[in-house]
Amino acid sequence: MTTQKTPAAEPAAVRARTSAWRRRRASAVRFWRQYRTHRAGVAALAVLALFALLAVSAPxxxxxxxxxxxxAPGSPLERPGAELPLGADRFGRDLLGLVVWGARVSLLVGLLAAALSVAIGTVIGVTAGHFRGWYAxxxxxxxxxxxxxxxxxxxxxxxxxxSRSLLTTVVAIGVTTWPTTARLVRAQTLAVETRPYIERARALGGGHWHVMTRHVLPNVMPLVLAQTTLIISSAILAEATLAFLGLGDPTVVSWGGLLQDARDAGAVSAGHWWYLVPPGVAVAVVALAFTVCGRAVESVLDPRLGVGR
Known part of the structure; x- marks a missing residue:
């Protein structure tokens, strides 16, 4: 025998979902209104949007x-000119096209590695702050x-x-950069667990899963969001470093891989600056943009930080 919802219960559930959606929308609008007052943060966001557009439109x-x-359209190590604005690499390939195509891999690895790192740190931080004792x-x-x-x-x-692959790079970065997130999330979890509504939820029969997912996690998510934007820049730099050391996937084009190719071709000693500068500048600009965005997000979520605008 199946039970049916009463007509009064259905509108109540719909109203609850609508109210929750409106609160989230109002929160997002407030966040954007405050974020856009940070001129450096807006400029960094525009830079990231440009690189993301280039990565998506690369094909x-x-x-x-x-x-x-x-x-290859050019000769090996051809200098920049009208046909090749950034010159050619040691195989005669267009460096401008390689830098644009490399944005796909570098940004993807940075985002996935940061997501893995933050996920591990959040799970460990929330559970350690909630259960405590020997487990913590x-x-x-x-x-x-x-x-x-x-x-x-x-x-x-x-x-x-x-094995040398993009998955290996993502895992290598993700499983080694989570401790800072875990420490920050645990401290925030300990602070949230002392609030009265946590005790009320437990008194009403809320279990560990209910308390962590419905009360603790929503309160630590702003911190997780800010931490994610900061870790992405570190992940992009780490990917470039691993690729530069020859530990990346040799079958894909990335900014770090281009720097490694330039080193192998002797671009530093030969003075082939056009081989080194474009991928190096791309890594530096994107990492700086993510860092500035992260600081702006921190300032919006916690005005006491007083990040410059």
């Missing part, structure tokens, strides 16, 4: 055959071990023992 702008060495002690000691170990060294070790 249309430069074509999927830009990395093909058998049909063990997790925090593991976190402390990762904190004192050089992140890049751990990432290089993982990338060395695993």
């Amino acid at each position: 249309l702008l430069v074509g999927s055959g830009v990395a093909d060495v058998t049909d 002690t063990v997790l925090m000691r593991i976190t402390d071990w990762f904190l004192v170990m050089p992140t890049l060294v751990l990432a290089i070790a993982l990338a060395t023992v695993m």
